[in-house]
Amino acid sequence: MLEGKYQDFYDEVSKIIDTKNLFTDKLHTLAYGTDASFYRLIPKIVIKTDNAKEVEEILKLSNAMELSVTFRAAGTSLSGQAISDSILIVTSRNFRDFRISEDKSTISLQPALTGQEVNNLLAPYGKKIGPDPASINAAMIGGIAANNASGMCCGISQNSYKTLKSMKLIFADGTKLDTADEESKKAFRISHKEFLEGLENIAKETKADKELAALIEKKFKIKNTCGYSINALIDFDDVFEVLQHLIIGSEGTLAFIEEITYETVEDLKDKASALIYFKDVKEACTAVTKIKLAREAKTITVDAVELMDRAGLASIENDPAMPEYIKDFDENVTALLIETRAINDETLDTQIKELEELLEEFEVVRDIYFTKDVAEYTLYWKIRKGLFPAVGAVREVGTTVIIEDVAYPIEVLAEATLELQALFKKHGYSEALIFGHALEGNFHFVFTQDFSIESEVKRYDEFMNDVVSSVAVKYQGSLKAEHGTGRNMAAFIEVEWGKTAYSMMKRIKEVFDPKGLLNPGVIINDDAEAHLKNLKAMPATNEIVDTCIECGFCEPTCPSNDITLTPRQRIVINREISKLEREGNLEEAKEYKELYQYDGIETCATCSLCSTACPVKIDTGNLTKHLRTEQITPSADKIASFVANNFSTTLKGMKVGLSGANLMHKLLGTPSMRSFTSSMRSLSKDNLPQWSASLPRATTIDTHFEQKLDSKKVVYFPSCINRTMGRDSKTTVEEELFDVTVKLLQKAGYQILFPENLDNLCCGMPFSSKGFKKQAEQKSNELEHALQEISHFGEYPILCDTSPCTKKMLESFNSKMKLYEPIEFTLEVLKDNLEFNQIDEPITIHTTCSSRKMGLHEKFIELAKMCSTKVIVPENVKCCGFAGDRGFNFPELNTSALRFLKEDVKEAKYAFSTSKTCEIGLSETSGLDYNSIFYLIDKCTTTKK
Secondary structure, eight states: OOOHHHHHHHHHHTTTSOGGGEEOSHHHHHHHTOOSSSBOOOOSEEEEEOSHHHHHHHHHHHHHHTOOEEEESSOOOSSSTTOOSSEEEEEOTTOOOEEEOTTSSEEEEOTTSBHHHHHHHHGGGTEEOSOBOTTTTTOBHHHHHHTTOOBSSOTTTSSHHHHEEEEEEEOTTSOEEETTOHHHHHHHHHHTHHHHHHHHHHHHHHHHOHHHHHHHHHHTTSOOOSSOOTTHHHHOSSHHHHHHHHHTTOTTSSOEEEEEEEEOEEOOOEEEEEEEEESSHHHHHHHHHHHHHHHHTTSSOOOEEEEEOHHHHHHHTTSTTSOGGGGGOOTTOEEEEEEEEESSHHHHHHHHHHHHHHTTTSOBSSOOOEEOOHHHHHHHHHHHHTHHHHHHHTSOTTOEEEEEEEEOOGGGHHHHHHHHHHHHHHTTOTTOEEEEEGGGTEEEEEEEEOTTSHHHHHHHHHHHHHHHIIIIIISOOBSBSSSOOTTTSGGGHHHHHOHHHHHHHHHHHHHHOTTOOBSTTSSOOOOTTGGGSSBOOOOOOOTTTTTOOOOOTTGGGOTTTTTSOOHHHHHHHHHHHHHHHHTTOHHHHHHHHHHHIIIIIITOOOOOHHHHHSTTOOOHHHHHHHHHHHTOOHHHHHHHHHHHHTHHHHHHHHHHHHHHHHHHHHHHOHHHHHHHHHHHHHHTTTOSOOOOTTOEEEOOOOOOOOOOOOSOEEEEEOOHHHHHEEEETTOOOOSOHHHHHHHHHHHTTOEEEOOTTGGGOOOSHHHHTTTOHHHHHHHHHHHHHHHHHHTTTTTSOEEESOHHHHHHHHHHOOSOOOEEOHHHHIIIIIGGGEEEOOEEEEEEEOOOHHHHHTTOHHHHHHHHHHHEEEEEOOTTOSOOSOTTTHHHHOHHHHHHHTTTHHHHTTTOSEEEESOHHHHHHHHHHHSSOEEEHHHHHHHTEEEOO
16 A cells, blocks of 8 residues: 555656556565565565656656656676565566667667567677676666676677767656767756866865875776776766766666667687686685786687586586586586687687697696587587576575675686685685686575574674685675676675775765765665675465576566566466465465556466476476466366366367357457357456457368378377367368378378377366366376377377477376477478478478477477478567467467567568467467468478389
8 A cells, every 4th residue: 555655756747657557465575575685675655667768767766756766677796786665666578679770789778678589689680788697588778788797708898888978868757869970969958067167076086195096006907896997087078978987877866768779799600618627615726817818918818717616517417418427526626617719710829729729738627528519518518508597496495595606817826716715615615616707707606595584694794704704805896897787796895896986975875966866875885784684585485486586587488477477477476375374474464466457467378488488497488387286266167077088078068169160250250249149258357258250160070081001100180179170261261181191191101090080189288277186187088098099108209280289298108109390390390202392482480388398399490491491480479378278368468468569570471370279369469470380391291203
């Protein structure tokens, strides 16, 4: 319940912001009030903004009412800089326009594009952006710039500070500035004369103070995001250059980044990586120092050196991708992951040889081996990027994972690292580990903490004070190298920088934000115990998700990420419910559950793509299925059992419904049908499914047709969906999928076998997705038995024409059979029997969630390129959000998931996928006619002679 100025603010802001993007309820404020850090503040109001005009108006209003605001992009922040107990402004995923310059030297970006999305845009031109944080798949540009996030390879030469071209900014009072526009700067000089004079005075004083200037120059020779980027005060003379470079790393405390223009960097494609195991951390760090000095002397070329100590290796040694021998290493072995890149393969070989010769003097426990194999080195880097979340997954349930981020001068790296390990032992953090960007002297160290125990908080405080003394005082390093100051280092900035530099930072804050309304408590914080307050608990809720550390890596893949909740947010809410229930606060827990029903359960597609992005494979879709099972009533269970036991009858009923709907559509026409069915759905309070013009007509298959008896046999299991749903009224194809599949198999020379009692068979997915485990298992067992019989217990390959069903069969069956969906079946079975002739027309494909989880996305692209000279793969679409029949009952999920599809596929003429229900939603949204990939394969193949 809002009170006072917050209610007044809400009343005013609701006049300019759609109320569907304003949240004050406890579910959404908790969900959006959680970032990847170990702090939590619950905002009073959350506002999702789609554009700069909205931000401008919000800031004018908050400034007039003197209410503090915090900006948040993806919320992958690790230091508590994206949370608020006041007003939280979230950049929605639609705030994502971009422009690439004609010569591809610059790219202008709105804040909601992820780093990986930007690199995908630049990849065709051999370019990328400089920053490359481990969270690049999830972290948004606004956060990358605001935190001066760097990463594996960019060091201090290609980070946001060094590759910044210009910015569009919105200040605390709502004033806008475009640093690339002379007219904008001219207007700003008039409206903010005192502001610019104040900033110029700070810069002049800093330059004049030779001792301070020397300190700044020294400290920014290594990575440093502790405090403001005060190197801008001595690096530039133009006040607007000073201004915009101060924004980099300012963590939303100085202004809002509406747009940033980066200078792009070359993305060299010839790469090689080696995972090298040294006898101990001292040997590894000494090697790093030698590599760094050699690179500075330009006698070698190396792009990244990542260190993983023995504890870090132990956290990933059970990953199936890791070699078995890691488990046999002693407690001191330390790994360096080294990458070198070149303009061509010949140069790459030279660079590898130079590195191998440089490292000859060091004691390693395995031979040094550089790989050029893309799959192999990509795996190395994927494991390294997932190390932090992977560590969190092996922690004791209920504890919080803490990651700190320091940098040392390279000449003291070995000595300082050994001292850091000694501090772990001194304070009893036996599980702590070290990894990070060794080439820059930048290490992350991770440990776990139970903040629910007072003595543990005290231990943490004593440890952190020792770390601060060691890093900042003794070794003159950075307390924050790339994760931003946030709340956990704000209290120690003066310790690292001294009184003079810290006073300059305070003056900078006062110039930009005189009322102190932007992200208060972050960077500038006079509370010596700020790092001990607002600590986040991580209570257990369900073993399916308890290992989650709330990093947010999962969020970009989720089809509901822009409409309701993300996987991370679903876990946050479930943890809160479990905590309340354990505390006996059942009324509040019930309130959360009621609020969670639509946002958490009904609009979860259970696609499980979150598990593919999660470094520890947490499947929040499985959590949703578990919760749906808990909600099943005895009457619903009876209905499900009736359907399972009378499956062919149910399918006949579906066909009657489809025929009736299509007859009505034919009589009324599309506009009237859409209007009528929308009205009926509205009257039913959305209990009736939404009609779609892409709704298929009923179909019936006939398995009795003339065949040639042949030694080559294949079992064909047409899914229940494709036995029921045929072509829609708008389609351009002339045959049903079953007939096309049969024709294609016969063209390849196969005799086709069908399982007995086909009309009653189902993989069980329609039941399992709704939580009916018993019925799902029943149907799965029936199908497995029928397929065993007809395939002679796995002697013949088995084809299912729908990818999701195939995946369900692979997961559920106990017997070993060769099960295929269309993509892999074509590449592994049909290809050798067919001649492919590419069509010279643009096509697009949609890889279903199931296909992605089966690792078939790249194979689908390969198959599509065998069929067409131009293949369009929409990078902004992952799961379509149709989720079986959920697209009929919750069409807003499908619409949201595919909101970028039409633009992405506008040049395509034909469209293909491997799931009928997905194709319904894809066709409706895009305006294209999506069909099974088998139609294209049939069109462009002939029997091989």
